[in-house]
Amino acid sequence: DSGVTQTPKHLITATGQRVTLRCSPRSGDLSVYWYQQSLDQGLQFLIHYYNGEERAKGNILERFSAQQFPDLHSELNLSSLELGDSALYFCASSVDAGNTEAFFGQGTRLTVV
Amino acid sequence: AQSVTQLDSQVPVFEEAPVELRCNYSSSVSVYLFWYVQYPNQGLQLLLKYLSGSTLVKGINGFEAEFNKSQTSFHLRKPSVHISDTAEYFCAVSAQTGANNLFFGTGTRLTVIP
Numbered sequence: 001d002s003g004v005t006q007t008p009k010h011l012i013t014a015t016g017q018r019v020t021l022r023c024s025p026r027s028g029d030l031s032v033y034w035y036q037q038s039l040d041q042g043l044q045f046l047i048h049y050y051n052g053e054e055r056a057k058g059n060i061l062e063r064f065s066a067q068q069f070p071d072l073h074s075e076l077n078l079s080s081l082e083l084g085d086s087a088l089y090f091c092a093s094s095v096d097a098g099n100t101e102a103f104f105g106q107g108t109r110l111t112v113v
Numbered sequence: 114a115q116s117v118t119q120l121d122s123q124v125p126v127f128e129e130a131p132v133e134l135r136c137n138y139s140s141s142v143s144v145y146l147f148w149y150v151q152y153p154n155q156g157l158q159l160l161l162k163y164l165s166g167s168t169l170v171k172g173i174n175g176f177e178a179e180f181n182k183s184q185t186s187f188h189l190r191k192p193s194v195h196i197s198d199t200a201e202y203f204c205a206v207s208a209q210t211g212a213n214n215l216f217f218g219t220g221t222r223l224t225v226i227p
Contacts, residue, residue, distance in 0.1 A: 002156060002158070004156075033214055033215070035215075042217060042218075042219045042220065043203065043215075043217035043220075044217075045214040045215065045216070048212070048213075048214055055212070056212040056213075056214055058214060090156060090157065092157075092215075097213065098213060100145060100162070100164055101159060101162060102159075102215065103159070104149075104156040104157040104158070105156055106155060106156045107156055
């Protein structure tokens, strides 16, 4: 158990819908990273938050957004969903913004039908 | 930006045999290097990391990796594999400064044959 909690574990939704994925980092970790794992694109970085502020953006679509709340949990919002958004979405946390060791959650498997 | 190449998508090996999973990286800045393992339907678990110092790093489950700066490589090795080592292995890098998210390779599927 990494200490990073992601909910829900599985999500099935229709095209055009909006979903919210939730991540609770390890106790004491200030950084939260979101990654997408898909068969065709592999593991790709989406976005990084540190202590409530956005620090870096990767290949995140405009239809996707994220935030980190004062209690340090984070949410990834995916809207106008397309079939190609089906993937495993991982959250990782680390103590600081240096990312010398990131701990990954079990992921949320999103299926868009 | 950084990139990672894992040359072998699949590596079958017999139980108790040695294994090497290859990883090469490209970066214009200094990087940290990592190997992660992913078991079926699970998240990523850190096997080992290179931050600085000795180029030979030891990790969990008997794995080790050697950082070779001149060849920009960070190959993962284990002298004797077990059935339980069957999993997907990912090599990753992150910049030491600035945006420090992980860049992952495409993964190597290690299958240990009884």
